Amino acid sequence: MKIGVLALQGAFHEHIKMLNQLGVEAVEVRLPADLDGLSGLIIPGGESTTIGKLAVIYKLMEPLRAFAAKKAVWGTCAGMIFMAKDIGIDQPLLGIMDIIVERNAFGRQVDSFETALNIDGLSGDKPFPAIFIRAPRLVEAQAGTQIISTLEDGTAVAAKQGNWLVTSFHPELTGDDRMHQMFIDMAQAMNE
Numbered sequence: 001m002k003i004g005v006l007a008l009q010g011a012f013h014e015h016i017k018m019l020n021q022l023g024v025e026a027v028e029v030r031l032p033a034d035l036d037g038l039s040g041l042i043i044p045g046g047e048s049t050t051i052g053k054l055a056v057i058y059k060l061m062e063p064l065r066a067f068a069a070k071k072a073v074w075g076t077c078a079g080m081i082f083m084a085k086d087i088g089i090d091q092p093l094l095g096i097m098d099i100i101v102e103r104n105a106f107g108r109q110v111d112s113f114e115t116a117l118n119i120d121g122l123s124g125d126k127p128f129p130a131i132f133i134r135a136p137r138l139v140e141a142q143a144g145t146q147i148i149s150t151l152e153d154g155t156a157v158a159a160k161q162g163n164w165l166v167t168s169f170h171p172e173l174t175g176d177d178r179m180h181q182m183f184i185d186m187a188q189a190m191n192e
Contacts, residue, residue, distance in 0.1 A: 043094075
């Protein structure tokens with residue numbers, strides 16, 4: 001199995017390291033040809049506007065949409081914004097997932113925080129140590145989209161829709177590889 005990590009901008013190195021620790025070959029994706037032979041793709045956190053603009057420049061938008069139509073894709077933080085159909089402002093979006101997302105919903109960099117989350121479908125019985133940095137929040141999930149984690153106040157921060165997964169937080173910055181394993185399992189199921 002080979003998983004790609006969109007490497008236009010953001011925390012792609014950390015995702016590659018987590019995948020490698022789990023014994024999965026991870027490759028950097030910068031051009032359409034880099035998608036060939038992949039079982040899944042992670043769109044990392046970073047700056048969603050920059051990721052979108054670079055995806056347009058490198059002619060990745062349509063190849064990414066075609067890939068997502070048949071393979072597993074996971075967006076973390078900015079990746080969640082990039083995958084959403086609606087974010088309330090105009091910027092280049094992949095626009096594949098039936099969610100409405102609010103950018104920087106928890107404040108600026110100084111308002112970053114870590115909290116323990118219960119996540120549906122995650123292995124083990126302990127909460128996941130989620131790290132939020134200028135994180136978005138899931139405002140609305142439409143029919144067919146399943147919320148798999150919320151904060152204590154009910155704010156949705158993770159969801160699945162078919163072969164797509166989004167998280168407001170940065171699993172790659174923790175020492176906990178269970179979210180990455182969950183995605184690998186999703187990608188394997190799509191390729192069987």
